[in-house]
Amino acid sequence: MRYLCLVHMGPDTFDGLDEAGRRRLDRDSLNYDKELQEGGHFIAAEALEGPDNAVMVKVRNGETSTTDGPFSETKEHLGGFILIEARDMNEAIRLAAGIPLARLGRIEVRPIYMIPDPDRP
Amino acid sequence: MSQIESVWRAESGRVLATLIRLLRDFDRAEEALHDAFLAAAEQWPKTGIPANPRAWLVSAGRFKAIDRIRRRAKFADIAREILATEEEAQMPQDAEPIADDALRLIFTCCHPEIPADGRIALTLREVAGLTTEEIAAAFLSKTPAIAQRIVRAKNRIKELALPYEVPEPEQLAGRLDTVLHVIYLIFNEGYSASHGEAAIRTELCGEAIRLCRQLVELRPEPDALGLLALLLLQDARKAARVGPGGDIVLLVDQDRARWDRRQIAEGTELVRRAFARPPLAAYTIEAAIAAVHCAAATADDTDWAEISALYDLLLRADASPVVELNRAVAIAMRDGPAAGLRLIDDLLGRGELSRFRYAHAAKADLLRRLGRRAEARAAYEMALEFTEQEAERRFIAGRIRGLAN
Numbered sequence: 001m002r003y004l005c006l007v008h009m010g011p012d013t014f015d016g017l018d019e020a021g022r023r024r025l026d027r028d029s030l031n032y033d034k035e036l037q038e039g040g041h042f043i044a045a046e047a048l049e050g051p052d053n054a055v056m057v058k059v060r061n062g063e064t065s066t067t068d069g070p071f072s073e074t075k076e077h078l079g080g081f082i083l084i085e086a087r088d089m090n091e092a093i094r095l096a097a098g099i100p101l102a103r104l105g106r107i108e109v110r111p112i113y114m115i116p117d118p119d120r121p
Numbered sequence: 122m123s124q125i126e127s128v129w130r131a132e133s134g135r136v137l138a139t140l141i142r143l144l145r146d147f148d149r150a151e152e153a154l155h156d157a158f159l160a161a162a163e164q165w166p167k168t169g170i171p172a173n174p175r176a177w178l179v180s181a182g183r184f185k186a187i188d189r190i191r192r193r194a195k196f197a198d199i200a201r202e203i204l205a206t207e208e209e210a211q212m213p214q215d216a217e218p219i220a221d222d223a224l225r226l227i228f229t230c231c232h233p234e235i236p237a238d239g240r241i242a243l244t245l246r247e248v249a250g251l252t253t254e255e256i257a258a259a260f261l262s263k264t265p266a267i268a269q270r271i272v273r274a275k276n277r278i279k280e281l282a283l284p285y286e287v288p289e290p291e292q293l294a295g296r297l298d299t300v301l302h303v304i305y306l307i308f309n310e311g312y313s314a315s316h317g318e319a320a321i322r323t324e325l326c327g328e329a330i331r332l333c334r335q336l337v338e339l340r341p342e343p344d345a346l347g348l349l350a351l352l353l354l355q356d357a358r359k360a361a362r363v364g365p366g367g368d369i370v371l372l373v374d375q376d377r378a379r380w381d382r383r384q385i386a387e388g389t390e391l392v393r394r395a396f397a398r399p400p401l402a403a404y405t406i407e408a409a410i411a412a413v414h415c416a417a418a419t420a421d422d423t424d425w426a427e428i429s430a431l432y433d434l435l436l437r438a439d440a441s442p443v444v445e446l447n448r449a450v451a452i453a454m455r456d457g458p459a460a461g462l463r464l465i466d467d468l469l470g471r472g473e474l475s476r477f478r479y480a481h482a483a484k485a486d487l488l489r490r491l492g493r494r495a496e497a498r499a500a501y502e503m504a505l506e507f508t509e510q511e512a513e514r515r516f517i518a519g520r521i522r523g524l525a526n
Contacts, residue, residue, distance in 0.1 A: 001254070035189075039155060087155075088252030089268040094148050111254075111264070 002043065002085055002112040003092035009079040009105035017104075028100040036084060041095055047080035079105060083112075125165050128174050129158060134250050136178045138222035141229075142285055143179070144186050147247065147275050152189070157182035221339050223248060224287050227332060230274070231300045232283050239274030240303050242267050249307075249328040259310055259325060293342060301348050301404065304333050308352050312359070326356055337391075343398040347405025350391035354411035357384035369516045373420040385415045403439035406431055425455040442473040450483050458487040478507040482517065489524065498524045 017025065029047075036042035054069030082099065086092040089111065096107040133154065140150035140157075157178045171177040230244040241260075245251045253271065257264040277283075288296045311325030333349040361375040370376075389412045395405040410431045417423040432448035445468055453461020465484045474480040485500035498521055505517045 001252075039152075040159060088246075088254055089264050090246060090253045090271050091151065091155075093268060093272060094151060097148075 001088065001092075002083060003089070003096075004110045004112060005082040005084060005092070005096045005099060006078055006108040006110065007080045007082075007099065007101050007105055008076045008108060009101065010076050013079070013101075013104050025100055025104075032098060032100055033082070035098075036082070036095065041084045041086060043083040043085055045080070045082040048078060051077045076106075124170060125161065128170055129161070132175045132178060133158070134248065135223050136175055136182065137247065137250075138226040139175075139179050140182050140186070141226060141247075142222050143183055145285070147278070149186055149189075150182075153182035153186040154178075156185035156189075160185065221287055221335075224335050224339050225285050227300055227303075227336070228287050228296060229278060229283055229285050231303045232278070233295070233299055234281055234283060235274045235277050236270070239270040239277070240299065241306055242270045243274040244303050244332075245307065245325075245328070246271055248332060251324070251328075287339060290340065290342075293340060297340070297342060297344060300336065301333075301344060304329050304336070304352075305348060305404070307332070308355070312355060326352075326359065330356060343395045344402035344404060346391050346395040347402045347408050350388045350395060350408035351404050351411060353384045353388035353391070354408055354415055357381040357388065357415065363512075367512050369512050372414065377418070380415065385412075388412060389415065401434070401438060403435060406435040406438055410435070423454070425451055429455050442468060442471070443477070443479075446474060446477075446480055446483060453487055458490040462487045462491070476507050478504045478513070481507065485520070489520070494524050 014022065033042060033045050036045075051069035056067045056069060058065055079101070082096075084092060084095055086095055089109070092109050092111075096102060096109050099107055101107070136157065137150055137154045140153050141147055144150045144153060160181045161174075161178060165171075226248050227244060230247055231240045235243065242256050245256050245259075246253065251259075253268045254264050256262075257267045260267070307325050308329035311323060311327075311329065330349070330352050333345065333352055336345050337349050358372075358375065358380050360381070361377070361379040362370055364370045388408065392405065392408045392412045395401070396409065410428055413424055413427050413431065429448065429451040432444065432451050435444050436448060446465065449461045449464035449468065452464060462484065465480065465487065468474055469480060469484065481500050481504035485497045485504060488494075488497035488500055501517050501521045501524070505514060505521070508514050508517060
């Protein structure tokens with residue numbers, strides 16, 4: 001089964017880290033991706049730029065409109081994701097617990113929903 | 122299924138149990154098991170399946186775990202490095218799998234210090250190898266709820282550093298009960314088919330029997346013998362219990378040729394062994410009752426006097442309104458419906474079983490046999506009110522229709 005691990009973090013998530021700590025976190029994160037890859041668990045992973053650089057898009061009555069990202073400074077936001085393959089939810093939880101950012105932020109583990117074929121009765 | 126896959130299916134449970142003992146950590150052991158599987162998938166097609174695949178997998182898993190601890194330590198802070206080295210040093214050097222590791226695992230998973238709702242889920246996942254999603258489907262729970270119970274149970278094991286061992290015979294009292302109870306609940310969930318997907322439920326019965334068998338092999342305590350007997354005797358009648366279309370077939374109407382005779386013989390022999398070592402556990406007496414049913418060539422040949430006597434015994438070992446209800450049904454078979462009806466009316470009058478569907482159904486059946494059709498119909502309607510399971514609802518509705526004309 002596939003699970004999406006969503007890394008949530010707040011504005012103060014990296015407050016306790018100096019430059020060296022931050023570099024170590026990046027290195028640990030890249031290494032963990034590699035480890036997941038070796039274990040056959042890794043499907044995709046990306047870190048995201050902050051919500052300041054986000055734009056919300058919607059289309060109503062054929063017209064595209066945009067606004068700033070929805071998050072205010074004080075709230076948790078999505079900092080990145082890892083899409084993994086795991087035997088079950090508890091394995092996904094174990095793999096999510098290994099993500100280095102789990103020690104600073106929080107990881108939401110969401111099972112991937114298989115959209116049923118809409119053309120089958 | 123490929124040969125490697127079938128070796129894997131047969132061995133992974135025991136390999137995990139041994140890895141948990143060697144690595145002293147559920148998560149690390151699961152990771153090591155996965156690594157061992159990857160190593161086998163890569164190497165076995167080239168080298169062939171090793172003579173002792175279990176030992177091979179344990180040793181590969183253990184090696185990979187040590188490797189991981191080393192690699193992680195390299196990038197992390199010094200404290201973790203020290204911790205890892207220390208753990209590595211403590212790791213027992215013999216990687217020979219020991220036969221009773223699975224049993225140790227059951228005792229750890231069913232430890233009285235683990236919350237009761239976590240024991241079953243943890244046992245099913247760690248010992249029986251079911252996935253979180255399968256356990257949730259079988260128990261009609263949400264996957265996140267089951268997943269969290271498992272996480273909490275594992276944390277509890279770690280936090281209390283629960284010993285990973287099968288208690289010695291003199292310490293078994295109390296510990297054995299929770300294990301037997303979990304096995305019994307796992308079987309019942311599969312057998313009573315209250316909800317969930319059919320395939321998983323069948324698997325639950327098989328797993329419960331397998332676990333109980335392991336228990337009996339290492340600790341042949343009379344209570345464990347009794348439970349294994351009960352499970353085998355119930356399971357032996359499984360095929361005859363469900364008719365075409367998933368309808369329920371009552372014991373009287375079952376095609377006894379479809380009962381599993383080999384399993385009945387084994388169960389009956391276990392009952393005999395357990396009866397030789399009193400005091401008798403409730404499981405043992407229930408197994409004896411099942412054995413009497415199984416011994417009858419036809420429903421009419423059933424020795425109801427013997428069954429009634431066994432229910433008297435069961436009532437002394439495990440007094441409960443449900444046992445009283447079953448006893449009333451047996452007495453109705455021995456002495457006639459009126460005698461049973463008096464007992465059931467008393468029981469319902471006490472209120473404890475007033476929402477229990479089987480009490481109303483049993484009463485309805487006796488009234489039907491006495492020719493009191495209107496009262497029988499009213500009792501069946503009460504039973505229907507408290508029944509959620511589809512096949513049971515169809516059965517009761519059929520009885521109500523039969524009384525309408």
